[in-house]
Amino acid sequence: MLTRRVAELRDRDAFARLFQHFAPRVKSYLIRTGSSEQAAEDLAQEALVTVWRKAALFDASQAAVSTWIFTIARRLRIDASRRHRLEDTGDENFDFDRLEADQREVSDDVEANRMSRRVRDALGRLPAEQAQVLRLSYYDDEPHARIAAELGLPLGTVKSRIRLAVAQLRKLLDA
Template identity: 40%
Template structure:
């Protein structure tokens, strides 16, 4: 089996001062997208590698304990893995989204330590989902959204990822082709197949 990690082992410290590397914003956003649409472990390995040491550093500052810092790394990266589909590139940088996930996990951990309660209320305070635009969506739309997601899960993975990309993450077909590294024509044909299938499943009332 091919190892998932991008780099093996620890790099020796060179002792040289190098220019601060640029944040690889596009790679991070692309990786979140690949994790969301195809549970891509290689992409997650990139995020894991990039964020683990930084979250750990933040955790040590926050909790003053290495064990708790590692718990924060685990909590945050688990959420990144399981909630990557809630990230919307048009709302901000990938780093900002991961920061909010980490801040929420840290808040819940601090509260657990203080009140020894298991309740997690960070997502009540800082919701990771978009609030509905006031006046634009009725509640029935949310139900419908939920239903569409259930239908989506029944699609083959290749079709599901183009539908998710175009309709849930608002990417253009060209952007999506670039993300998935496939020709635009393939995006179009997968989308057509997926929509046909959804239509069959959902019945005629959705014309």
Template identity: 50%
Template structure:
């Protein structure tokens, strides 16, 4: 479909078994509306999507609705999934990310939030960082090299509503320290993913 996809597939190492299996399940939904494949995706991701919204402070019922809506989007948009651009978990995370504000702010807003579209055409020269981040093993090893503190701020930054003040409260740190800790974690992650040897330097 896209010129750069074949190149990308050639240089891309095999993904881990579980991640790859989820990719195939989404493709089965796209190709054949495969309910069995969807059921297995649902079994894995729906309880995690529920947990994701509960981390942001939503009650269980609202989090269940959110998980069901997100999984319905997986069913409807399965054709847009491109395993050469994103792993299943990444793609589903982005669906959840694009929905979360609409749900957490309980006003009947009709205007859409800016969405991230993983399936859209990449820029002419796709940045290498994307290829590297989508290499599950490399990302795993990069994240393993972050300190426990850094992983903790990342996790809170991804899951909390009002993340900065919430992180400050939880970790009992001044706001400025939280921001600089996030900044350090991000720069380290960038360096690890940028570095060809996965952060040997």
């Protein structure tokens, strides 16, 4: 939900909440994967700035927000590592034409929009209680325990509904 608010409304408060939650976790991850503390700090900030700029590209049907953010951080760490190696080798003959484009192709956007419509249609065909927990879990990025408390359900029931809903969603999308 926060990511959607950042994407659609450019909501600075929603972004601040995302930043407060993820920046320390991303920094810790980067340090554990070999970055210096200063490099991890810089890369974590760069990752969250990328989240701000590219929030509209996030697709909750493809991954959780945390997965998307950590993937951005991982790719930035890899890019920084490659830059550092290039600087160390002094390789001025690097072939930049071999690098992949940073922007998505128009056909990717068309396919993403088509898939988004299919997922929305399939969600509409699920039983209401299954669709509700899926939306809370995947679109609003709510933890299962919070969903259970919010809906007044046992945690196991929430997890079962999510598992059943995902299985049903797969069947509907494969049909």
